Amino acid sequence: MLVETSATDVSNRGSRGADDVATLTFSNISMRFPDGTEALSDVSFDVSQGEFVTIVGPSGCGKSTLLKIAAGLLDATSGTVDVDRSGIGYVFQDATLMPWRTVRRNVELLAELHGVDKAEREKLASEAIQLVGLNGFENHYPKSLSGGMKMRASLARTLTMKPPVFLFDEPFGAVDEITRERLNEETLRLFEAERFAGLFITHSISEAVFLSTKVYVMSARPGRLVASFDVPFAYPRSPEIRFDPRFAEIAGEVSHALRGAHS
Amino acid sequence: MSSVDTSAVDSSAVASSGNVSTKKRSRFDLRIVLPPVLTGGLILGIWYFVSYVILDPKRRFLLKPPHEVWNVGFANGDNFSEMMEGLLATSKTAFWGLLSAILLGFLLAVIMSQAKFVERAIFPYAVVLQAIPILAIVPLIGFWFGYGFMPRVFICVIIALFPIIVNTLFGLLSADQGLHDLLTLHNTGRVTRLRKLMFPAALPAVFAGLRISAGLSVIGAIVGDFYFGQGEVGIGQLLKRYAARLEGEQLLAAVIVSSGLGVLVFTLFGWIANRVVGKWAADARGN
Numbered sequence: 265m266l267v268e269t270s271a272t273d274v275s276n277r278g279s280r281g282a283d284d285v286a287t288l289t290f291s292n293i294s295m296r297f298p299d300g301t302e303a304l305s306d307v308s309f310d311v312s313q314g315e316f317v318t319i320v321g322p323s324g325c326g327k328s329t330l331l332k333i334a335a336g337l338l339d340a341t342s343g344t345v346d347v348d349r350s351g352i353g354y355v356f357q358d359a360t361l362m363p364w365r366t367v368r369r370n371v372e373l374l375a376e377l378h379g380v381d382k383a384e385r386e387k388l389a390s391e392a393i394q395l396v397g398l399n400g401f402e403n404h405y406p407k408s409l410s411g412g413m414k415m416r417a418s419l420a421r422t423l424t425m426k427p428p429v430f431l432f433d434e435p436f437g438a439v440d441e442i443t444r445e446r447l448n449e450e451t452l453r454l455f456e457a458e459r460f461a462g463l464f465i466t467h468s469i470s471e472a473v474f475l476s477t478k479v480y481v482m483s484a485r486p487g488r489l490v491a492s493f494d495v496p497f498a499y500p501r502s503p504e505i506r507f508d509p510r511f512a513e514i515a516g517e518v519s520h521a522l523r524g525a526h527s
Numbered sequence: 528m529s530s531v532d533t534s535a536v537d538s539s540a541v542a543s544s545g546n547v548s549t550k551k552r553s554r555f556d557l558r559i560v561l562p563p564v565l566t567g568g569l570i571l572g573i574w575y576f577v578s579y580v581i582l583d584p585k586r587r588f589l590l591k592p593p594h595e596v597w598n599v600g601f602a603n604g605d606n607f608s609e610m611m612e613g614l615l616a617t618s619k620t621a622f623w624g625l626l627s628a629i630l631l632g633f634l635l636a637v638i639m640s641q642a643k644f645v646e647r648a649i650f651p652y653a654v655v656l657q658a659i660p661i662l663a664i665v666p667l668i669g670f671w672f673g674y675g676f677m678p679r680v681f682i683c684v685i686i687a688l689f690p691i692i693v694n695t696l697f698g699l700l701s702a703d704q705g706l707h708d709l710l711t712l713h714n715t716g717r718v719t720r721l722r723k724l725m726f727p728a729a730l731p732a733v734f735a736g737l738r739i740s741a742g743l744s745v746i747g748a749i750v751g752d753f754y755f756g757q758g759e760v761g762i763g764q765l766l767k768r769y770a771a772r773l774e775g776e777q778l779l780a781a782v783i784v785s786s787g788l789g790v791l792v793f794t795l796f797g798w799i800a801n802r803v804v805g806k807w808a809a810d811a812r813g814n
Contacts, residue, residue: 336712360708362706364808377710377715377723405806406807407807
């Protein structure tokens with residue numbers, strides 16, 4: 265059923281060399297919840313270092329379930345996930361900051377949980393805060409931040425662990441369109457700088473095409489991968505690629521596949 | 528920012544002083560001080576009106592006017608020191624009762640938060656504790672445990688425990704599921720999870736419970752003393768004595784003093800809550 269579009273150069277993958285072994289592999293994943301809901305059916309694909317894979321699909325198709333299975337928060341009914349769990353960075357739908365901690369202390373949290381000493385923690389946090397452009401807000405509490413800034417703090421928190429695998433669970437769904445585009449561009453900068461293996465979940469087709477090396481379309485419940493598209497734009501990508509005719513063409517194809525997936 | 532502040536002031540003038548002083552607004556802003564002063568003046572006015580206009584002079588002993596209450600209850604040294612000694616005894620009972628209720632309630636709530644099974648086992652009995660008519664149980668406690676200090680503290684615990692259990696448990700369980708997942712991803716143990724996530728998340732609710740329980744513990748101390756009618760003399764026994772002797776001025780003075788104690792602990796805990804969680808919580812008083 266997988267509709268492979270023309271194979272294209274994902275040329276920038278190469279910095280890690282020829283041993284292009286998948287960092288995250290899903291093999292025949294199916295998920296049925298205790299209440300009988302069938303969330304996922306026979307999903308197989310992989311993500312390699314330097315690859316940014318996005319899954320688009322209708323609401324409730326099991327996209328988020330897939331990420332939870334990858335992270336070990338849920339166990340699949342059948343199938344296997346092959347990934348080093350210690351190297352997973354998970355960006356949640358909400359910023360999930362601790363309201364009683366300042367931005368800096370929130371960003372330090374993960375290093376703290378892993379017993380990193382104070383000086384090192386502060387260094388990691390400062391770098392991450394710098395990277396997401398939150399300098400000057402280190403001592404603010406989350407309640408005084410906008411939605412976009414909270415999301416940046418959340419990204420910074422994940423960045424401190426320098427995870428080789430990044431899972432994004434519709435992270436920008438709750439912010440306005442303008443902020444979303446900026447956050448997309450910043451996510452791209454992070455990807456270009458860190459070259460992690462990215463798996464991104466979204467409703468937004470343009471977000472998917474803009475960020476990814478590869479876009480999968482997932483069907484309505486039970487979720488199955490019904491189409492895949494390679495996105496040929498090289499990194500670093502400029503925001504202007506959104507107006508490139510090829511961008512519109514790919515977005516159109518994804519949109520078409522997505523409409524098919526709804527029925 | 529300012530709208531939040533204003534609503535806090537409206538809802539409780541007593542507890543908001545800590546809130547206000549941290550803002551740019553001056554400490555003695557007339558808009559804040561004036562309304563409660565006006566209400567107080569109105570109450571005094573009605574009081575005088577009832578004493579002098581509504582009540583026949585022969586029946587004026589039913590409600591002595593404010594200045595006579597002041598003269599007899601507060602300005603008279605002997606009467607006043609008697610009342611203050613009673614207040615001290617009652618405060619001591621209420622303090623130890625509240626402290627015991629906090630320790631016990633917190634412990635129970637933490638245990639209940641760790642397993643649904645334990646919560647189900649304990650919660651119905653916490654409700655039963657709350658439903659016990661305190662007037663019925665106080666004489667029984669006297670029969671069983673005597674009329675000393677510990678039984679009085681026990682009454683305070685019975686009456687103050689429930690809000691602490693419920694609020695602490697609610698607070699512990701209110702921690703964000705996403706944060707729980709985050710900690711799970713990083714293999715966080717039970718103790719670290721409690722310390723770094725559940726305790727801080729519970730704080731606003733814990734303080735809301737403490738404010739209720741602090742007032743209840745004062746009431747427990749007074750009720751216990753009132754019904755025991757013996758042992759160290761507290762406000763409860765004084766109330767009983769003044770009522771029996773129809774000493775209206777002192778009775779009213781004692782009522783004012785004991786409600787004053789309730790207001791004091793309520794305000795105190797509001798202030799502490801503001802200091803601890805005011806910086807980050809949406810509403811420091813957890814209302």
